[in-house]
Structures are given as structure tokens and as C-alpha cells.
Amino acid sequence: MTPPVDDFPCNEFVELVTEYLEGALPPAEVVRLEDHLAICGGCASVLDQFQTVIRLSGRLSESDVGALAPSEREPVMAAFRTWAANRN
């Protein structure tokens, strides 16, 4: 068995990480890229890091859940009430 030919340069891979993750690459390109990933620890680590960046970014919105403090809620609710009362 001959080893696979790796014709995928690392500097090209790093520019295609997002396209790869988005499923935007043509299937033949995906095969070449995954062959390269299988033998290149450097590029595999770049892929891992992009995935980590995405995962950590998602954590930034976690503090958004939960009800508003009354001091924030009341003025806006009052605007809604006024609008509702005056619309007819």
C-alpha cells in the first residue's frame, strides 16, 4: 500500500477552516483536506482551536438568561401600557 499523497498545504488549510466547518467546501476538497488533517497534527490543532473559540464565544451569552430586574422592566412596561391604552 502506498501512503496517501498529501498535496494540501498547511497555509491553505488555515484559511479554509471556517469554510470547512460551514460545510461550504466541494466534496472532493473535503476529502483532500481530511486526508491532510489525518497526518498533520499542526492543522488538527488549529481546527481544535477554532472549535474552542466558537464554543467559548457561545458562553458569553449565558449570562443573558433570566428575568429582568423590576427597575429595568417597569419603565418599558409602562410605555407598553400607555401605548395599549391609547391605541383605540
Add this chain to the structure above:
Amino acid sequence: MRVDFSDDATLVDALRSGDETAFGWLLDRYHAPLRRTARMYVPTDALADDVVQETWVAVVRGIDGFEGRSSLKTWLYRIVMNQARTRGARESRTIPFSSAPGAFTDGAAPTFEPDRFRPADDRTGPDTGGRSLPRLDWEHQPESRLLGAETLALLDDAIRALPPAQREVVALRDVDGWTSAEVCHALGLSETNQRVLLHRGRAKVRSALESYFESSRSQ
């Protein structure tokens, strides 16, 4: 009985009929993310609070005119982004956004500087675990460190420091978890341009985290 307002048509009908529980549901769900979005455009928390208050007033006034051509979520974000851009421009005189000229030439740096690579056939150096790019190892940080408040604060700063067009796309896709179709629709971008902005933004954020982990390791 709790009503589920996750269906836009139900929610919009309830809002138009003056249903306070519907408006309260909307506030609880969107106030914090809208404020976070606003804060990306304006220099202080107080200004972001103002922008979101103005947004809610605009929502109340505009709900009768909502035509349902986009989702209510997209409509809300468009209002807050427009208000925040206007306010941010007034405060700091920066205007460029994804639709503005310069959006695609701003910050078009390579993902890695060329000197990070060595020729693929160079086998003279130590085995670095990669073909021409050495293996990077900050994903081996302990999970507690990765998810620590300090790392997340740095990540937040790195996203805010992005050129505006990249910042908008990264925030909506990676922070708020929007799909690429939603982002393209809300920002008026093609799929290709959206991916370019997303990749450049992610690359810069990755780089910022790398510098952070490396500087703290050498201490």
C-alpha cells in the same frame, strides 16, 4: 396558564391586542441579548441601556407595521443595531459596517503570519507534530482555566476589538448562535462574504487567546 409565545404570529397578535404578558415575555427573552448587542457599538454601559430603552419604545410604536417578512427576532436586532450604530457613530465617529466600503479590506490579515510555517519538506528541525505548521497546544489548558472568568473577559474584549463588520458577524454567529442564513438576511450579506468576515474575526480572536495563554504560561 402560561402561554407559549415562541410562535411569531401568536406573539405579534397578542402584542397588538395590548397583552402585557406577551410584552413581558419579549422583554425577559430579549432585553439582555439586545443590550449586549448594543454595547458592542457604544462606549459605555449607560449608553447601551439608553439604546435598549429606545429600542423597546420603537418596538411598541412599530409593532403594527411589522409585516412578518423576517422573523420577529431579526426585526428586533435590526432595530437595536440601527439605533446603536447611530448612537455609536455620534459618540465615536466610527461608521464602517458590513455593508460599508472597506468592510472587506479592513483587517484582512492572514490567519497565521507566513513565518509560522516552514517548508513541508523541511525535516531538519525537531518533529513538531505538523507537516509545516507546528502543533499548537493551548487546547490542553485545563477546562477550568479555559472557561474561567478571566478567559471569557479576554474573549469578550477580543471580539469587541474586531473591525465592525467582523464583530457583527462573530457576535451574531458565535455568541448569539444564529445560523448563517439568519445573519446574511439580517445584515444583507452574501453567504460568501459572511464566511470571509466570520473567518477573519475568528482568526483574530484565536490569536488573542493564544497570546494570552502564552504570556501567562511564561510567567
